[in-house]
Amino acid sequence: MAKFDEVVAANKQFASSFAKGGLPMPPARAVAILTCMDARLHPEQFCGLDFGDAHVIRNAGGRASDDAVRSLVISQRLLGTDEIIVIHHTDCGMLTFSNEQLVAKITKTSDPMPATGTSSPSQIWSKASSTMSTSCAAHPSSPTTSPSGEPSTTSNPEGSRR
Amino acid sequence: MAKFDEVVAANKQFASSFAKGGLPMPPARAVAILTCMDARLHPEQFCGLDFGDAHVIRNAGGRASDDAVRSLVISQRLLGTDEIIVIHHTDCGMLTFSNEQLVAKITKTSDPMPATGTSSPSQIWSKASSTMSTSCAAHPSSPTTSPSGEPSTTSNPEGSRR
Numbered sequence: 474m475a476k477f478d479e480v481v482a483a484n485k486q487f488a489s490s491f492a493k494g495g496l497p498m499p500p501a502r503a504v505a506i507l508t509c510m511d512a513r514l515h516p517e518q519f520c521g522l523d524f525g526d527a528h529v530i531r532n533a534g535g536r537a538s539d540d541a542v543r544s545l546v547i548s549q550r551l552l553g554t555d556e557i558i559v560i561h562h563t564d565c566g567m568l569t570f571s572n573e574q575l576v577a578k579i580t581k582t583s584d585p586m587p588a589t590g591t592s593s594p595s596q597i598w599s600k601a602s603s604t605m606s607t608s609c610a611a612h613p614s615s616p617t618t619s620p621s622g623e624p625s626t627t628s629n630p631e632g633s634r635r
Numbered sequence: 636m637a638k639f640d641e642v643v644a645a646n647k648q649f650a651s652s653f654a655k656g657g658l659p660m661p662p663a664r665a666v667a668i669l670t671c672m673d674a675r676l677h678p679e680q681f682c683g684l685d686f687g688d689a690h691v692i693r694n695a696g697g698r699a700s701d702d703a704v705r706s707l708v709i710s711q712r713l714l715g716t717d718e719i720i721v722i723h724h725t726d727c728g729m730l731t732f733s734n735e736q737l738v739a740k741i742t743k744t745s746d747p748m749p750a751t752g753t754s755s756p757s758q759i760w761s762k763a764s765s766t767m768s769t770s771c772a773a774h775p776s777s778p779t780t781s782p783s784g785e786p787s788t789t790s791n792p793e794g795s796r797r
Contacts, residue, residue, distance in 0.1 A: 483683025521645025540702035
């Protein structure tokens with residue numbers, strides 16, 4: 474069975490007993506979580522979130538990328554969240570390679586570059602790791618950030634177990 | 636209690652009984668899910684994912700943005716996933732406003748534009764909604780996509796309940 478079909482089957486089973494389909498769009502706890510795409514992280518579980526509680530934004534490394542900031546702007550300005558919690562974790566894959574290594578790996582295996590496109594692959598690849606970030610606190614689109622003075626991070630379950 | 640403190644407290648409770656801290660970094664099911672940040676979506680639950688199963692990338696609208704493609708490149712080229720499942724949902728907030736409306740809303744409430752910065756706020760805002768996307772299948776960085784010929788979407792729990 475293809476993974477797509479497995480997910481659809483799992484979703485059908487989930488939907489058969491799902492009873493929270495009427496929740497409102499704005500997050501009930503008015504908070505947005507920004508964290509990594511890492512498969513070992515299940516943010517709703519390790520943050521104690523119920524359905525409808527919080528926006529969850531995820532990318533490779535949990536970076537405050539332009540796209541994450543875009544999402545946070547929408548989260549705050551249109552959907553009423555007023556706090557951002559950024560959660561990084563131990564053993565993150567983003568710490569295991571350099572931009573140059575990724576570019577080299579892709580260049581060897583990819584099809585030829587397209588002549589035109591919405592984005593240049595080299596633009597994406599050249600900023601694949603930690604250089605691509607923005608300070609949430611400093612960004613003019615973010616009116617509110619974490620209320621604490623310390624960095625808005627919590628240890629992840631893996632971290633707390635190691 | 637600040638929301639940050641609530642999340643930290645919930646995380647401590649979660650970590651106290653968490654027993655899967657030794658999972659490997661590459662996703663066990665070699666799949667990446669791209670979906671929306673919507674608070675009502677808990678992808679791990681509605682996709683039937685266990686800890687360590689799949690990368691989960693989320694942004695406002697579940698868009699194949701540059702940053703999502705960056706994450707997918709890393710997912711596939713460095714961490715071995717070979718299938719992408721894009722999941723959109725009913726009642727998405729991204730369908731409730733235009734770029735122009737968001738820009739107007741932010742312009743009224745924001746601090747003055749900074750003279751310099753990593754990204755121009757107007758660049759981010761001007762592409763806040765559905766115009767910012769890339770075809771995963773067409774993108775040269777994505778060697779593999781969904782095995783099915785149909786769109787890689789599943790209905791979300793809300794959708795299936797309405």
